[in-house]
Amino acid sequence: MPAGRAPHGGNRAAITICVILATLMQALDTTIANVALPHIQGSVSASQDQIDWVLTSYIVAAAIMTPPTGYLAGRFGLKRLFLVSVAGFIVASMLCGMAQSLAEIVLFRILQGLFGAALVPLSQTVLLDINPRERQGSAMALWGVAVMAGPVLGPVLGGWLTENYSWRWVFYINLPIGALAFLGMSVFLPGTAANARAKLDWLGFGTLSLAIGALQVMIDRGEQLDWFGSGEISIEAIVAASAFYFFLVHTFTADEPFVRPALFRDRNFVAGSLFISIIGLTYYASLALQPPYLQNLMNYPIVAAGLVLGPRGVGTMAAMMVVGKLVGRVDTRLLLGTGLGITAWSFDAMTGWTPDVSQTTIMVVGVIQGIGLGFLFVPLSTVTLSTLSPEQRAEGAGIFSLARNIGSSIGISVVNALLTRNTQVNHAAIAQHVTAVNRMFEDPMIAQFWNPLTAAGRAALDALVTRQAQIIAYIDDYKLLMIATLAVLPLLIVFKKPGKGA
Numbered sequence: 001m002p003a004g005r006a007p008h009g010g011n012r013a014a015i016t017i018c019v020i021l022a023t024l025m026q027a028l029d030t031t032i033a034n035v036a037l038p039h040i041q042g043s044v045s046a047s048q049d050q051i052d053w054v055l056t057s058y059i060v061a062a063a064i065m066t067p068p069t070g071y072l073a074g075r076f077g078l079k080r081l082f083l084v085s086v087a088g089f090i091v092a093s094m095l096c097g098m099a100q101s102l103a104e105i106v107l108f109r110i111l112q113g114l115f116g117a118a119l120v121p122l123s124q125t126v127l128l129d130i131n132p133r134e135r136q137g138s139a140m141a142l143w144g145v146a147v148m149a150g151p152v153l154g155p156v157l158g159g160w161l162t163e164n165y166s167w168r169w170v171f172y173i174n175l176p177i178g179a180l181a182f183l184g185m186s187v188f189l190p191g192t193a194a195n196a197r198a199k200l201d202w203l204g205f206g207t208l209s210l211a212i213g214a215l216q217v218m219i220d221r222g223e224q225l226d227w228f229g230s231g232e233i234s235i236e237a238i239v240a241a242s243a244f245y246f247f248l249v250h251t252f253t254a255d256e257p258f259v260r261p262a263l264f265r266d267r268n269f270v271a272g273s274l275f276i277s278i279i280g281l282t283y284y285a286s287l288a289l290q291p292p293y294l295q296n297l298m299n300y301p302i303v304a305a306g307l308v309l310g311p312r313g314v315g316t317m318a319a320m321m322v323v324g325k326l327v328g329r330v331d332t333r334l335l336l337g338t339g340l341g342i343t344a345w346s347f348d349a350m351t352g353w354t355p356d357v358s359q360t361t362i363m364v365v366g367v368i369q370g371i372g373l374g375f376l377f378v379p380l381s382t383v384t385l386s387t388l389s390p391e392q393r394a395e396g397a398g399i400f401s402l403a404r405n406i407g408s409s410i411g412i413s414v415v416n417a418l419l420t421r422n423t424q425v426n427h428a429a430i431a432q433h434v435t436a437v438n439r440m441f442e443d444p445m446i447a448q449f450w451n452p453l454t455a456a457g458r459a460a461l462d463a464l465v466t467r468q469a470q471i472i473a474y475i476d477d478y479k480l481l482m483i484a485t486l487a488v489l490p491l492l493i494v495f496k497k498p499g500k501g502a
Helices: 009-028 037-043 053-065 069-076 078-098 102-116 119-130 133-164 174-188 202-222 231-253 261-265 267-297 302-326 332-350 359-385 390-431 444-449 455-487
Strands: none
Touching (some): 009 119, 009 174, 037 267, 053 202, 053 267, 053 390, 069 390, 078 102, 078 119, 119 133, 133 302, 202 231, 261 267, 261 390, 267 332, 267 359, 267 390, 332 455, 359 390, 390 455
8 A cells, every 4th residue: 555545434444344354263263173172083083182283283384474474465465465365264264164084174274374374464564554643553452352352252152163063163154254354355455566576585484484394293293103213203303403404504694584683682582582482382282271171071061161261361351451551651571470470370270170170260260361361462572572673573573473373383282292191101000009909899889880800890990090190181281381381480580671762
């Protein structure tokens, strides 16, 4: 859009609605599939650690394609890229809904992530372009509500659609939302000039993408293939390490690298990027752990599971609104420390959960955890990017988002690999005490259900031991997330206050 030519009021309102629809569609897909995972797992005959590829494939694809968004918008024009992204996201969503195997749904989720990566940065850019300076704050606040509404509506809507229709509608729901956004953008959004001279460091982008992709596949499949006892895992490790080495060498020797080394001379940026990767790890990992816990161990109907998980997003939304007013008035490090403390407390509370925990407790702890996360997101973005120069800020925001997504995908893979491994270890440890000569089995009430001398009794005992082993494995995961949250506290010392002009 030519500078200074904002659309008139009617078109501005229509474009804003379309942008918010596109943002909401993308934000919904970060959480809407979580609650349907146990149903998808049964439909495609996947194991516990395999089904999380549905989440990690989307996040990794979005992570890889977020940094080059600026180049693509300049090379092909903002409107054209926006329309292609929305259309591609719709088609990929429909393919996800029609998938008949785990391989298909993972492939289509990768496509969904590739096309969806540009939607959030493009939405922000469009809103800033179409609004005069005095209206930009209000426009971004409205956009922020759409972003925050996704985690709130995702579990509830996903549970309702899966219960009343099928898990496939978790993906089909993107068709009407995306179609409205596409048609509105086609009609109301003015075209922008493409810059054929725009350049991208393809070698840097390619080597970094290969490194991230190989690392993620290695982590996803490691538990299933016995890690480095498998030739495939060894090859993936070598590819990831080699690609990252070439990326580093190229970055420090190229004239215009994909990631400029100067960014990493800013200690706020380095600390903030590491910080957000750990927060992404804990946040998305806990989102992935909760639905199977509620549905498989606590026998919650899927709608009830969605309703119980929804309030977490409400806590995040409320906290972000409060923190937005405090940023700049209260020391950012104090806000971050508060958020870390609240989040760590919530994970500590979850280590005491058993399947007998009440709905009220789950919802209250979820809201508190959401509040903790709300205290982290806005101040962390501010302190990380505020000390960068204006010409570095867009690139820094892309790397910041990349760090969050990588942390998220690795976190999901790690906690689920540990869940599978620890369940097996705990099962073996508990089973040592379950023998036919155990005096407990002399009790007629116990022997009636769990008699180790009968096939039915042994099957019932094995199911009971497996359930107990899973409960302990979940507790171990929540302890890990609590420790990871507390581990970033020392980074608060690294942050420095931005200058007055920042």
